[in-house]
Amino acid sequence: MMAERYDRQIRFWGEHGQAALKDCSIYFLVVDDKETSWRDLGRNFFVDEDAVFNHRFRADTTQRLLQELNDEVVGYSQTVSIDRFLKEYSSEDRLLPIFVCCSLDEQILLKTSEFCWRHQIPFVYAVSYGLLGLVRIAIPEHCVWDAREEMVAQELRLSEPFEELEQYCNNFPLESLDDANHSLVPYAVILVKAFKAFMDSHQGRRPETREDQEAIRLLLRSWMRTPTEENFMEALKHCHFIWMKSLAEPNESLQSILKDYKTEMEGIQLQVDRKDRNLKFWILVAAVKHFVIEDGQGKLPLKGSVPDMISDTESFIGLQRVYKKRAEKEHRIIYQRAQYICKQVGLEENFLSPLEVFEFCRNIRSIAVMRYCSLQDEFQNNTVLKDALKSCLDRNEEDAYFYIAFRACLQFHHQQGHFPGQVMNGSLSSKEPSLLDYEQDYIQLAHLAEKWCKSCDIVKNEKLDATLREMCRYGGSELHSIAALTGGVAAQEIVKLVTKQFRPLSGWFIFNGAQSTSATVSLCTHI
Amino acid sequence: MSQGKDEGKLEDLYLITLRNGPFAHESFSPSEDLLNFLWNECKVLVVGAGGLGCELLKDLALSGFRNIEVIDLDVVDVTNLNRQFLFRQQDVGKPKAEVAAAFIAKRISGINIKGHHANIYDQPREFYKQFNLVVAGLDSIDARRWLNETLIDLVETNDDGTIDVSTVIPLIDGGTEGFRGQARVIIPKMSACFECNLDLFPPQISYPLCTIANTPRLPEHCIEYASVILWPQQQPFGAGTKVDGDNPEHVKWIFERAQERANQFHIQGVTYRLSQGVIKHIIPAVASTNAIVAASCANEAFKLATYIANPLNNYMLYNGESGVYTYAFETERREECPACGRAQPKKICVSPKWTLADLIEVLREDTELRVKSPSLTVSSRALYYSSPASLEQATKENLPQSLDCLLEEGCEIFLTDPALPLGRKLQIFFHKCSKKNK
Ligand SMILES: [Zn+2]
Numbered sequence: 001m002m003a004e005r006y007d008r009q010i011r012f013w014g015e016h017g018q019a020a021l022k023d024c025s026i027y028f029l030v031v032d033d034k035e036t037s038w039r040d041l042g043r044n045f046f047v048d049e050d051a052v053f054n055h056r057f058r059a060d061t062t063q064r065l066l067q068e069l070n071d072e073v074v075g076y077s078q079t080v081s082i083d084r085f086l087k088e089y090s091s092e093d094r095l096l097p098i099f100v101c102c103s104l105d106e107q108i109l110l111k112t113s114e115f116c117w118r119h120q121i122p123f124v125y126a127v128s129y130g131l132l133g134l135v136r137i138a139i140p141e142h143c144v145w146d147a148r149e150e151m152v153a154q155e156l157r158l159s160e161p162f163e164e165l166e167q168y169c170n171n172f173p174l175e176s177l178d179d180a181n182h183s184l185v186p187y188a189v190i191l192v193k194a195f196k197a198f199m200d201s202h203q204g205r206r207p208e209t210r211e212d213q214e215a216i217r218l219l220l221r222s223w224m225r226t227p228t229e230e231n232f233m234e235a236l237k238h239c240h241f242i243w244m245k246s247l248a249e250p251n252e253s254l255q256s257i258l259k260d261y262k263t264e265m266e267g268i269q270l271q272v273d274r275k276d277r278n279l280k281f282w283i284l285v286a287a288v289k290h291f292v293i294e295d296g297q298g299k300l301p302l303k304g305s306v307p308d309m310i311s312d313t314e315s316f317i318g319l320q321r322v323y324k325k326r327a328e329k330e331h332r333i334i335y336q337r338a339q340y341i342c343k344q345v346g347l348e349e350n351f352l353s354p355l356e357v358f359e360f361c362r363n364i365r366s367i368a369v370m371r372y373c374s375l376q377d378e379f380q381n382n383t384v385l386k387d388a389l390k391s392c393l394d395r396n397e398e399d400a401y402f403y404i405a406f407r408a409c410l411q412f413h414h415q416q417g418h419f420p421g422q423v424m425n426g427s428l429s430s431k432e433p434s435l436l437d438y439e440q441d442y443i444q445l446a447h448l449a450e451k452w453c454k455s456c457d458i459v460k461n462e463k464l465d466a467t468l469r470e471m472c473r474y475g476g477s478e479l480h481s482i483a484a485l486t487g488g489v490a491a492q493e494i495v496k497l498v499t500k501q502f503r504p505l506s507g508w509f510i511f512n513g514a515q516s517t518s519a520t521v522s523l524c525t526h527i
Numbered sequence: 528m529s530q531g532k533d534e535g536k537l538e539d540l541y542l543i544t545l546r547n548g549p550f551a552h553e554s555f556s557p558s559e560d561l562l563n564f565l566w567n568e569c570k571v572l573v574v575g576a577g578g579l580g581c582e583l584l585k586d587l588a589l590s591g592f593r594n595i596e597v598i599d600l601d602v603v604d605v606t607n608l609n610r611q612f613l614f615r616q617q618d619v620g621k622p623k624a625e626v627a628a629a630f631i632a633k634r635i636s637g638i639n640i641k642g643h644h645a646n647i648y649d650q651p652r653e654f655y656k657q658f659n660l661v662v663a664g665l666d667s668i669d670a671r672r673w674l675n676e677t678l679i680d681l682v683e684t685n686d687d688g689t690i691d692v693s694t695v696i697p698l699i700d701g702g703t704e705g706f707r708g709q710a711r712v713i714i715p716k717m718s719a720c721f722e723c724n725l726d727l728f729p730p731q732i733s734y735p736l737c738t739i740a741n742t743p744r745l746p747e748h749c750i751e752y753a754s755v756i757l758w759p760q761q762q763p764f765g766a767g768t769k770v771d772g773d774n775p776e777h778v779k780w781i782f783e784r785a786q787e788r789a790n791q792f793h794i795q796g797v798t799y800r801l802s803q804g805v806i807k808h809i810i811p812a813v814a815s816t817n818a819i820v821a822a823s824c825a826n827e828a829f830k831l832a833t834y835i836a837n838p839l840n841n842y843m844l845y846n847g848e849s850g851v852y853t854y855a856f857e858t859e860r861r862e863e864c865p866a867c868g869r870a871q872p873k874k875i876c877v878s879p880k881w882t883l884a885d886l887i888e889v890l891r892e893d894t895e896l897r898v899k900s901p902s903l904t905v906s907s908r909a910l911y912y913s914s915p916a917s918l919e920q921a922t923k924e925n926l927p928q929s930l931d932c933l934l935e936e937g938c939e940i941f942l943t944d945p946a947l948p949l950g951r952k953l954q955i956f957f958h959k960c961s962k963k964n965k
Contacts, residue, residue, distance in 0.1 A: 042539055308745055309744075421546075458580035472548075488819035
């Protein structure tokens with residue numbers, strides 16, 4: 001029954017993704033110390049009139065109405081200030097899996113993010129400001145177990161056939177097969193044969209030049225019984241696998257992950273002592289690294305799956321079996337290596353389950369490590385930020401100006417106690433034009449932005465001026481559609497952080513709702 | 528709490544509509560009239576009360592739209608509950624449009640919202656005519672094409688041949704799949720329409736029949752075998768009963784037969800979930816993408832209704848699979864678009880010896896037309912009507928006739944289909960060697 005409820009998303013991130021969400025989201029907690037106002041009713045769907053009439057706290061009301069959505073989840077609310085919440089927090093009685101901050105107060109942003117950084121809690125910041133929406137992720141290190149980006153077909157080792165594959169290919173004597181069977185030989189087998197034939201006729205040399213490639217194509221064509229034999233057409237379509245740089249070996253980014261200090265014994269021991277949240281990931285990477293060096297002759301473990309190709313059932317299933325068996329053999333070696341590492345650093349033998357290890361091996365080509373820049377560093381004018389903004393503007397992602405304008409607004413608010421162009425509560429009802437005028441605030445905001453630009457080596461231009469004026473027009477208002485979009489992006493990123501699937505946002509996401517465009521300010525090193 | 532109820536609720540919307548800014552539309556003029564228009568005049572239709580529809584209703588209601596109608600033929604299913612947040616367990620089996628409208632009305636006081644538990648195809652022109660804006664959150668390409676053409680059909684021209692802008696109803700269309708989605712703004716007859724860029728939505732690829740029948744390799748092949756080959760042979764739920772992916776008994780039958788076939792061929796991976804997915808062509812859906820795409824559509828609706836900023840021109844792609852990425856661009860209007868342009872009759876080459884049934888099969892397989900049950904007339908003489916049953920009965924005797932007996936070379940045929948309110952003109956050419964594409 002309950003699996004049915006989640007059917008449409010399980011189809012996307014799988015049963016294990018769903019299990020990760022379930023482990024994490026058994027509860028949610030809303031912290032807010034304000035009473036519900038009429039203005040909240042114009043912004044938030046999860047408050048009601050009853051709450052305003054009865055002076056109920058926003059946190060309590062939102063918790064109650066959200067709770068209705070799913071009774072498998074338990075909601076809590078705390079009507080305390082964020083300062084008090086942080087002071088009283090103890091990871092002993094309640095571990096926070098994710099922390100989301102939605103405050104436009106610079107001090108609260110910095111305080112909460114610093115707190116999360118210290119406790120290794122993934123931090124997500126999501127706010128909307130007029131037609132502008134912003135999301136930022138910060139965590140010292142996030143490890144992606146499956147970025148879901150790889151291409152399966154590329155790792156069939158067709159130009160480095162392992163023993164079992166070569167033996168299997170011998171079952172297909174192309175010349176003596178009858179026409180029907182000839183047209184059902186899987187292209188993987190055809191390409192292994194083509195590769196061998198080329199090597200045999202070229203003194204054991206691998207195909208490299210354009211002429212070599214043409215020779216292989218000619219060879220394949222010469223084997224065809226009819227000009228449209230479909231399995232051979234498929235082979236021709238995929239024949240670049242023969243000369244392409246092998247994907248059996250780790251690529252550059254994977255190599256740098258394998259080389260990371262955290263894969264060394266001292267590195268792992270340090271993580272054990274500090275109870276690092278990515279310990280499992282790094283033990284597995286270390287195990288794979290040992291496999292590549294000691295067992296795999298420089299090659300990564302096989303994934304073990306075969307893409308669909310024209311073939312009769314028996315040959316295809318046979319091929320699947322060859323790859324699967326070989327992969328299982330390699331994955332078992334890695335499991336033993338992982339167990340050995342666990343023992344070395346004093347962890348229990350079953351710290352890693354075989355299933356976890358096998359899953360990791362299957363996805364090894366699609367792992368990633370992301371190390372973010374903290375908000376503290378960013379706000380202290382870190383050079384990383386300068387470079388990030390520069391590269392945005394170089395790419396013509398002009399919405400990066402909204403980042404500058406937003407930072408200036410936060411600063412303005414910190415100094416003045418209100419947002420530029422903000423109209424104080426109640427005075428809007430008189431709709432006095434002078435109250436709506438934001439010229440004074442604009443001048444001050446522009447001054448702040450100019451100082452800010454100078455420190456970041458950015459030239460203040462017309463586009464930035466327009467952006468600043470637009471921000472004054474917004475006056476700290478919150479439009480529901482923009483808030484909903486921002487919240488949606490934040491929710492999606494939380495799913496990625498929890499399931500460890502897909503690559504999360506690498507810094508700030510900036511949505512410009514006035515022009516329906518966006519930019520990403522990357523504040524993260526990918527390895 | 529000195530603030531009044533309505534003023535408080537509208538404070539954020541006032542701020543943005545009472546002041547001008549550099550990103551506002553050139554014809555924006557800040558005024559209270561804008562919110563008054565939203566409150567009292569502007570009528571919005573939301574098509575679909577599913578994942579996008581629920582979000583849209585909430586977003587539009589909180590953006591100041593006060594006259595909203597929603598139409599959906601479906602009832603609430605348990606698999607909706609992970610993202611369609613206006614529905615609860617006790618609503619399962621009730622009409623989506625009605626439950627959704629009632630929920631919004633309960634939460635947001637003073638709103639005028641109506642739910643129609645009905646098929647969009649059955650509504651008369653007058654129904655669509657009454658709206659200022661139509662926002663669609665549909666998953667079916669057919670329904671989106673139909674809606675697009677219906678709104679194009681409503682556009683009238685002045686005596687001097689120019690478009691009567693008062694008859695133009697903008698269509699905002701959203702769609703999602705997994706972490707991907709798109710939002711677009713269509714101004715009928717003025718900007719690119721759904722049909723202009725139909726190729727952005729390629730037709731579903733099906734598995735070749737010979738693979739399914741003779742050389743299955745994947746679990747999907749086994750499931751297709753059970754539903755496409757075994758089902759019509761064995762008619763397990765009575766003659767003429769079609770496979771219903773929502774009927775658990777049907778899915779179970781197919782799943783079990785597929786499993787038998789998979790065992791026979793040593794194929795692994797046939798599960799109940801996969802069976803249902805293959806039968807129903809289920810697209811994975813997650814709450815966050817719906818929230819993002821719907822919010823973006825609602826934002827465009829608000830911009831179109833107030834001009835506080837330039838509406839999207841005219842297509843925005845969203846992709847959240849690697850980081851968060853959006854791309855806004857202008858799709859071009861196709862001059863020869865069969866829906867909104869000046870289309871010449873579509874040329875169809877046939878062999879004179881083909882039967883009418885052959886022609887209809889070719890039309891059904893045409894990747895540009897994408898019709899399921901076409902009816903054909905030639906100079907107002909009926910060739911074949913696919914429905915209603917009485918007309919089908921009266922015209923089906925033409926089906927086995929050869930085309931040269933029924934038609935003249937070069938003649939114009941008019942095709943109608945439930946999916947295409949405007950119909951299509953075809954021109955028939957005889958070629959002896961014409962092959963039915965296989
Ligand atoms: Zn068109």
